[in-house]
Amino acid sequence: MILALPIFEIFNKINMHFDLFKSIEILERTPATLKSMLEGISEEWIYNNEGGDTWSPYDILGHLIHGEKTDWIVRMKIILTVTGSKKFDPYDRFAQFNKKKLSINELLNDFERLRRENMNILMSAAPDKTMLSLPGIHPEFGEVNLEQLLATWVVHDLGHISQIARVMAKQYKKAVGPWSAYLGILHGQKA
Numbered sequence: 001m002i003l004a005l006p007i008f009e010i011f012n013k014i015n016m017h018f019d020l021f022k023s024i025e026i027l028e029r030t031p032a033t034l035k036s037m038l039e040g041i042s043e044e045w046i047y048n049n050e051g052g053d054t055w056s057p058y059d060i061l062g063h064l065i066h067g068e069k070t071d072w073i074v075r076m077k078i079i080l081t082v083t084g085s086k087k088f089d090p091y092d093r094f095a096q097f098n099k100k101k102l103s104i105n106e107l108l109n110d111f112e113r114l115r116r117e118n119m120n121i122l123m124s125a126a127p128d129k130t131m132l133s134l135p136g137i138h139p140e141f142g143e144v145n146l147e148q149l150l151a152t153w154v155v156h157d158l159g160h161i162s163q164i165a166r167v168m169a170k171q172y173k174k175a176v177g178p179w180s181a182y183l184g185i186l187h188g189q190k191a
Contacts, residue, residue, distance in 0.1 A: 018147050020127065023154045028119055030157045031112035034061060037164060038104055046104050050170050057164045061107045062096025064160060068114035070095075072153045073121050079136040079146045080125060087137040122150075 016022070038046060038057055049056040055063070075088050102110070125131075132147035169185045180186055 018132070018151045020132075020150065023150055024119065024122070026154045026157060027115065027122075030064075030161065031108070031115050033161055034064075034111065034164070035108045037161075037168075039108055040105075044171065045168055048167070048171055050167055055163070055167070057167055058104060058107070059096055060160050060164055060167075061104070061111060062099060063093065064157070065107060065111050065114060066092070066095045066099075067156070068111065068118055072149065073118045075136055075149055076122070076125065076127075076146060079134050079149065080127070080131065085137075086135060088139060090139045 038061070046058050047056050049059070070089075071091050078084075078086060078088060127146055127150075132145065132150070134146050135143045136146070136149065138144045166185055169183070173180060173186050176183060176186070
């Protein structure tokens with residue numbers, strides 16, 4: 001007897017394994033996703049945060065740009081280097097606050113250019129299964145491998161896209177009135 005499950009039930013039971021090409025699908029789309037979300041909208045959406053020391057969409061985009069310059073591909077090259085230290089430099093998660101202020105459009109264009117360059121480097125390296133298992137030394141975690149680094153890059157993108165959406169949604173937390181009870185994004189609840 002064959003059980004027919006709706007397609008969404010089949011996919012809900014799958015925990016994806018790392019796949020370079022599926023990862024590239026996400027990484028290539030992040031700049032366009034952010035451009036669609038942020039380009040040409042009012043400054044209140046761009047510069048407001050969730051209060052206190054939280055980050056605005058502008059800050060998050062600056063953080064992503066810093067990662068493009070100093071994290072993912074730099075660390076991949078360290079892992080793939082045959083000689084020399086495999087130790088990563090610590091990553092400055094707050095470096096975006098030390099940069100000169102650019103417009104949101106300048107940041108979006110910079111991110112798009114950097115990501116395109118990094119995708120070209122990643123695809124040129126064409127890491128295979130053996131390369132994906134090569135180690136690097138993270139300053140906090142110790143030994144990690146290339147597969148873990150690349151998977152983290154994907155999840156990092158998705159997490160920050162989600163964070164931007166949450167920060168923007170919370171700008172209307174009071175405005176939605178009683179509907180707030182049904183809007184999990186305003187309370188950190190799962191859907």
